[in-house]
Amino acid sequence: MSSPEVATPTAEAAPMPVTPAVVESAPKKDKPRSLWTDAWYELRRKPLFVISAIMITIFVLMAAFPSLFSSVDPQAADLNRSLTPPDFGSWFQFGKQGQFGFDLQGKDIYARTIYGARASIVVGLSAVLGNMLLGGTFGILSGYLGGWTDTLLARFGDIFLGLPFVLGALVILSTFAPVQDSPSALRITSLVIMTFIALGWPSFARIMRAAVLSTKQLDYVHAAQALGARPGRVIFRHVLPNAIAPMVVVGTITLGGYIGAEATLSFLGVGLREPVVSWGIMIGDGRNYMETAPYIMAFPAAFLAIAVLSFVMLGDAVRDALDPKLR
Template sequence: MENNLEIKDKFIDRTEELKEEKSFSQWREMWDMLKQNKTAIFGMIIIVILIIIAILGRYIMPYDPNVGELSQSLQTPSKLHWFGTDEQGRDILSRIIDGTKISLRVGITAVAFALTIGTVLGSVAGYYGGKIDMLIMRFMDVILAFPSLLLAIAFMSALGRGIDKAIIAISIVTIPEYARIVRSSILAVKESEYIQAARVIGNSDSAIIFKHILPNVISPIVVRATLGVSSAILDTAALGFLGLGVQPPAAEWGSMLGSGRGYFFNAPHIVVFPGIAITITVLAFNLFGDGLRDALDPRLRN
C-alpha cells in the first residue's frame, strides 16, 4: 500500500514538473512571437514611456499644472508654452503630463480591482457549478444588461465625485467581463487529468483553483486586462468630460476636454492636445493587447 502511495506521489510530482516546463516553454514562445509584432512592441514602448512620465512627471513639468495667470490665458503654442495655455492661463503641456498619472492610476487600479473580484466570482461559479453558478452569472448578466458608461454614471451619481469614486464605479461595471472569461476557462479544464489527480491527493478546492487551474488559463485573462485598461481610461475621460470624474483643479484629460470645449473655435489647442493624449494612450494599450492576444494564441504559434 505504501509503495502504491509513493508511486502515486512521484507521478503527481513528475506531472507538476512537466506542467511547469511546458508553461515556461509556452511563455518563452509567446515572448519570441511578441517581439516579431512591431505594432505590439510600439504599443509597449509607448506604455513604458507613459509610465515613466507618470512617475517622473513632477520633475519634468515646465510649470505648475494647477497655477496660471489670467493675463496668459488662451495663448497659442509657443516656445514658452509648447502646447499653449488654457482659459485660466495654465500650461497645457504641464497639465497633460500631470494627467498621465491620474489616467494610468484610474485605469490600472480599476482593472486590478475588477480582475480580482471577477476572478474570484468566475472561479467559484465555474468550479462548483449548479445553483451557485446560476446565481452569480445571472447577477453578472444583470450588470451587463446596462451600457457600462451609463451604469458608471449612475454609480457616480450615488457615490459622489472624485478619483476614488471613479475607480469604484468603473471597476464595478467591468467585473462581469472578467468573471465570464474566468468561468468559461475553468469549465474547459476543470475535468482534466491533472485536476483529478490534485483532488485524489487531497488538495483543497481553493488550492486546486488558484494553484492548478488559474495558472493554466491566465492567457485570456491577461489579454482582457490589458485591453481593459484602455477601456477604463476612456471611461475615466468620459466621466471627466461630463464633470463626474476627477474634480478641478486636478489635471485630468477628460475634464480638460470638458472645460475647454467652449473655446474650441477660438483656441482649438485646448481640446486638441488632451484629445491626442487620450488617443495615443488608448491606442498603445490596444496595440499591445492585440499583439499579446496573437502571441498567446497557440494556433498562431504553431
C-alpha cells in the same frame, strides 16, 4: 526574464496543424522553456508590441514622475497668458513653458497634459486590477464549484451586466458625487475606480468562468484530483495558471477602454474634476473654444487617443502571444 538566444522557439507555437511530426520532435536545446517564456519571446519579435510597450512605458513614467517631463506647476494660473497659442519654438526645451499654449485661466497646457496621464493610468490600472481580482475570484468560484454558487453568481452579475456602461456610471457617480459638489481628489478618484469595478466585474467573471470551465475538464486536473490533491492546490497550481490568459488579454484591452471612459465621464462633469488634472477635464474645458483655441482640446485629446490605442494594441499583441491558435 533574462534573454537566452531566440534561435529555436518551440515547434509547438508554429502554425503547422497538419504536420504533428514537427511538434513530435524533441527540441535540441536544454533550456527549460515555459509557456510564459515562449509568450515573451513571441512578444518581443512583434513591432506592434514593441511600439505599444514603448508608448505605455512613457505614459507610465509620465504618471509616476511628471516632473521628469515638465518643471512647470500644472495648477499655476496666470490670466495674462490666457489663451496664448502654442509656442513651437520652445518644443524640446526643458524648463520652458507654453509648448502647447495656455488655457483660459492661463495654465500651461503642456504641463497639464503631462500631469493628466497620472489620473488616466491610475484609474485605468486600478479599475482593471480590481476587476480582475473581484471578477476573477467570482469567476473561479462559479466555474470550479458550479451548481448553485454558479447560478447565483451568474444571475447577480447579469444585473450589472444589463446596465449600459455609461448610463450606469452616470447614475452611480451623480448619486455619490453630484455635479455641483467638489469632492477631494482621492475621494473622486476612488469613486470612479469603484464605479468601473462595480460595472465591470461581471464581464471579467464570465471570462474567467468560461476559462475555468474548460480548464477543469482537462486531464491534468483530473490527474491531480486522482492523486488526492485538495481543491486549493488544484485551483492555484493547475486551474488558475492555465485559465488566466484570457483575462489578462481582456484586461489589457479594457485598460485602454477605461482610460477613454474616464475621460468621457470627466468631460461630462460627473467623473474626475478639479483639483484633479485629467485629459477628460481638459477636453471638457476646451470645448467652448474649439474654434478660437483648438489647441486646448487638441493636445490632451491626442494623448488620450494614443494612450487608448497603445493599450488596445498591447492587448492584441498579448493575445496573439498567449494563444497562437487565435491567429
